[in-house]
Amino acid sequence: MTETRKTVWGVLSTANIAVNQVIPALQKSERLVVGAIASRDEDRATAVARRLGIARAYGDYDALLDDPEIDIVYNPLPNHLHVPWTLRALEAGKHVLCEKPLALSAAEATTLIETSKRTGKNVREAFMIRDHPQWLRARELVQGGALGEVRAIHVSFCYDNRDPANVRNQLDIGGGALFDIGCYAVAVGRFIFACEPERVVAEVDRDPDFGTDRLTSAIMVFPGGRRLVFTCATQLVRSQDVQIIGTTGRVSIAVPFNQSPDREARLLMDDGTVLKGGDPAVETFGPVDQYLLQAEAFSELCVSGSVDPYGLQDAVRNMSVIDALWSSEETRGWADVRQD
Ligand SMILES: NC(=O)c1ccc[n+]([C@@H]2O[C@H](COP(=O)([O-])OP(=O)(O)OC[C@H]3O[C@@H](n4cnc5c(N)ncnc54)[C@H](OP(=O)(O)O)[C@@H]3O)[C@@H](O)[C@H]2O)c1
Structure with missing residues (x-):
């Protein structure tokens, strides 16, 4: 029996939500692994990586996007950076789980659609409650x-x-x-x-x-x-x-x-x-950890290639x-x- 490879996640920034909730949740999973974290400040990235046991730390976000081992990027940047960095992650060939709100307007969220289609990579807005029983x-x-x-x-x-x-x-x-x-x-x-x-x-x-x-x-x-x-x-x-x-x-x-x-x-x-x-x-x-359930559901979707009920169209409608x-x-x- 072949074992499915774990998806490798990269985290953009040392945001509170990432460090305190989402990364610890991801690290409970058997099906995925947090491979890297990036920060605007390399020392901060290194300190968090060491504390949370993450293999690689980068001093800028682009370096993480250039990491060929990363399959899925988690984007918990401030709201005005959700779309710009999600776009860059898509262009780098990564799927993106992006924090809410996905954008500052529906028009801005819509700009992601073409790139997502062209690259074949998914974007989901992180409303974790939808995975809670x-x-x-x-x-x-x-x-x-x-x-x-x-x-x-x-x-x-x-x-x-x-x-x-x-x-x-x-x-x-x-x-x-x-x-x-x-x-x-x-x-x-x-x-x-x-x-x-x-x-x-x-x-x-x-x-x-x-x-x-x-x-x-x-x-x-x-x-x-x-x-x-x-x-x-x-x-x-x-x-x-x-x-x-x-x-x-x-x-x-x-x-x-x-x-x-x-x-x-x-x-x-x-x-x-x-x-x-x-x-x-x-x-x-x-x-249950709703952040873990969310990450596993998104990871599975990315691996299976099935259509996301909570993909970009849903996010544009929310916006x-x-x-x-x-x-x-x-x-x-x-x-x-x-x-x-
Ligand atoms: N789903 C949930 O339950 C949940 C809960 C809380 C927050 N959120 C969402 O997660 C996102 C982050 O929230 P947070 O409270 O974790 O924020 P935060 O602690 O302030 O983290 C944001 C991070 O973004 C980076 N950053 C890059 N440019 C920045 C700028 N101009 N100003 C400030 N930070 C900048 C910083 O990391 P580096 O310095 O390391 O680069 C910073 O630590 C928001 O979109 C929020 O809506 C979701």
Whole structure:
């Protein structure tokens, strides 16, 4: 029996998300290996490589892209560098798992399509929640009719970060709540309803110093009047909540986005019993690392050559919704979502 070769991953930068979450997750896999890391600063790359047991460290990103052993690049650069470095990685013959949001606009995301087709290399936007069993189950419950007809989803995702040096608080490099975490709400609506929203309206509050959106609330309307309502914030208490509400039942996801790899995940289901003093039905899921599941799914896709349900077209559609939300902020009214 032939053993499938492990895919070799290269990481662009010593980003917090890479060092603290994604690389440790990848290193749990039997099916892939982290072969190299690059940083703008060679000493930093070397120190991280040594600490995490990564074979090769590079002092610039291009050197990693020139490494012939790398099959897949993980791109966790600040948002304004997602498309430029993903393009370069594609040109270097690598598949790319790129952090969210894939781009700063749908138009910018679209520029990747031609290169991806020409090189035959995949690009996936890293919405790791789509690989978590709690989300797959929530979608199954919705699509199987367990909640009756689902007509509303409520999402809130907040944290408190006022550090001016943090990438999230820098307008010119793609900071702000909507790009950082509101993009999840958009992805959730499209994932659960399995279609595209038609129009949106947003109310945005900007930090007077940073210029970034620190509190964004919005309604996304899907076909048939179904809607997702969300709030995302960079200066509110750290919290996250998702409620999926149907005609006969409601599911709430206890820790929807940053579910720890060491803890059980829980879905709480209620048909109105809670209001009468009863308890919700609880469905639990053993601890899993959603970053590991995401990486293995993407790795397998790249090896098998099959079509990615979460490829560039999906990412462009997510960005089109974000474009419409910005447009609503500008016009102070409803904005149609561009459909392809
Ligand atoms: N999926 C998730 O759960 C998740 C969670 C957090 C963040 N993210 C995404 O991951 C990305 C990085 O977030 P993060 O919080 O990890 O950021 P971060 O710690 O600030 O890391 C960004 C890295 O990019 C490199 N870089 C290159 N040019 C830069 C510039 N002009 N300014 C700042 N850094 C620059 C730096 O690495 P070197 O100096 O080593 O080159 C830096 O460490 C963002 O796109 C964010 O949306 C995703």
